[in-house]
Amino acid sequence: MTTERYLEEWRTAGLITVEQYARLAALVRRQRFSVFLELNALLYLGVVAIAGGVAWTLREHFASAGDAAVLVTLTSVFAGCLWYCFARGMPYAPERVAAPTFSFDYVLYLGCLVFAAGIAYLEYRFHALGVDWHYYLLASAALYFALAYRFDNRFVLSLALSTLAGWFGVRLSASRFFGGSMREITLAFGIAVAGTGLLFDHLRIKRHFLETYLHIAANAVLFALASGTLDRSLAIWPLALAAACAAAIERGIHFKRFAFVVYGVVYGYAGLSAEMLRATHRETTILAYFVISGAAVVIGLVLLSRRFGREE
Amino acid sequence: MSCYARDDEERIRMQAQVRAWGRAGLLDADQVSALDTRLRTPLRRTNGFLRAALALFSALIIGAAVLLAFVSLNISGDAATTITLVIAAIVCGALAEYLIASFRVYRYGVEEALVVAAALLIVIAFDLEARALALPHHRLLTTLVGAASGFAVYRRFGLVYAAVAAMICAAFIPFSLEVGEVGQRMTAAVILGAALAWARVLLRRHRDDVPGDDYEILQAAAYAGIYVSLNLHLFGGIGGASPVPVAAWFYWTTYAVTWLLPVAGLTAAIRDKDRSLLAVTLASALATLVTNQPYLGWARQTWDPILLGVVLLAVGTVLRRWLASGRNGHRGGFTADRILESDSDVLRAVATASAAWPPFESQASARVEQPSSQFQGGRSGGAGGGAAY
Secondary structure: OOHHHHHHHHHHOOOOOHHHHHHHHHHHOOOOEEOHHHHHHHHHHHHHHHHHHHHHHHHHHHHHHOHHHHHHHHHHHHHHHHHHHHHHOOOOOOOOOOOOOOOHHHHHHHHHHHHHHHHHHHHHHHOOOHHHOHHHHHHHHHHHHHHHHHHOOHHHHHHHHHHHHHHHHHHHHOOOOOOOOHHHHHHHHHHHHHHHHHHHHHOOOOHHHHHHHHHHHHHHHHHHHHHHHHHOOOOHHHHHHHHHHHHHHHHHHHOOOHHHHHHHHHHHHHHHHHHHOOOOOOHHHHHHHHHHHHHHHHHHHHHHHHHOOEOO | OOOOOHHHHHHHHHHHHHHHHHHOOOOOHHHHHHHHHHOOOOOEOEOHHHHHHHHHHHHHHHHHHHHHHHHHOOOOOHHHHHHHHHHHHHHHHHHHHHHHHHHOEOOOOHHHHHHHHHHHHHHHHHHHHHHHOOOOOHHHHHHHHHHHHHHHHHHHHOOHHHHHHHHHHHHHHHHHOOOHHHHHHHHHHHHHHHHHHHHHHHHHHHOOOHHHHHHHHHHHHHHHHHHHHHOOOHHHHHHOOOOOOOOHHHHHHHHHHHHHHHHHHHHHHHHHOOHHHHHHHHHHHHHHHHHHHHHHOOOOOOOHHHHHHHHHHHHHHHHHHHHHOOHHHEEOOEEOOOOOHHHHHHHHHHHHHHHHOOOOHHHHHHHHHOOOOOOEOOOOOOOOOOOEO
């Protein structure tokens, strides 16, 4: 039976109104066809291509172009983008704010990417901050965070988070406390991101951003803990991994965000397997372990799915 | 032939649509609930993330179990290996059938991993045996078996990605023959053209029906395959490698085709309002722009991506305004407004995923290792545009 037949049946049975039937039938017959996603894809690819081209051009022609020309161009583009956003943007609100124009989010994203290129060029050419150049990263991240919150832009928020990750990587690798270990740095980054996201959520500021924070934080924390478990540098790693995975699974189920359940299961399984197989070298034992443990995970996931994750 | 009843699949498709309409505010919550109940089927499904995890762990079990059989039973030798793989394939297929018949699972991950493993094991077993017997054209025969297995999986279990894999295997058949680059590419294009025609005929018959969505995807995949097989600079355009030299007539014919195909594809996609075809034709149009210079032997300029980006932004903005200025915000049925919430979900996912790009990794390492080097590579994103200065 076709979709239209279903709609007719529901209209006859009074399950949908005549107006609803007309709207839905128009969609089904493709009399109304949205190209929203395709147009967004064009704008996103356009921005990424421009930013990539700017970086490539600077790399190849920075010597011949001249510092003034490069910096004036990049600053003008950045300023133009910012001007557009402040001139057209809606007033700040802690709730979700819709973009005033279709290309608004992408103009801001382009401005931020061009700013990034300009900052990196400045530092490369003039070494103004010398060994403290990582402050450029922190300052850039702060600017992106501010713009992301001011204009409710998730692309810029992600850029801020990846820039912050860069700062953590550079700054903390020189720290004695972390001893240059990327694992601890990743863990610290993940905790900081989760903490920030939860804090803003608690303050009721752009609560719809929380999921972005948590996806990034969960992956960073679980990856670091799983890596620590595989390496077995400290006995606390497996315990911490188990606790983090349990929390990810429990929270994921509670809020019906099953991506977090999967993160918990996959990272947890990797860490647990590393522990279980550490002293084992026999092929048959290892393979039998994967069969049995894999079956246990599948059974667990099926039970979980039937209890919480059913599609119907 | 299919192990699922057509009526059940129709209901599942409708259920998904009803939920999407509910999220878009086209139906209220009570209506969604009532219709959901009416559309209920005995089939058991699961959340997409859990489905992926179940498929992953099922694949792990299957791989480990097959290896365990080889190791613990000390299986070696061509015949024994082939027989073991075939038995493993039969067991996998039978298990999938059992799970579907007994537990009524549908796109649950487990049965999908089992049937895909069965098809792969058959292909590996055939390839090993063909090599052992030194069969002439054993690669061709293996790709044929791969295509047949994928198609059989699609017909029986309705997994559209198996049909796409079958199509890819079929397209690789000519690359096992000693017919030269031109012959290989042309034959691959002809095979995919036949697949496109087949999918198109079926799509016309079932556009608003259950397999209609599958045929849309198959048509788009076949189109993409034709484009990939005929664009000589596609992979060179990305990786910088030169294509294998071919006859001038073929070279320039493919150049013309790389321009004509997106035009034809876009025309068909717009006329039929076919989303899958629209996506691949837009991607192919972009690929044509990117590979145009290598085709003409022109040097690439560093500002080419900037020009491309400006063109994309201009096209996107102009199209949006043009559509929005139409009566009631649409023209010819096309609208730039979002209708379904799933479009926003995709954008949110892309935005979140964009944080995973490490913009400073190369930059930081370049600072440490080569403090005075020139700009080291680049990509968009992050302070420094991803370039390592």
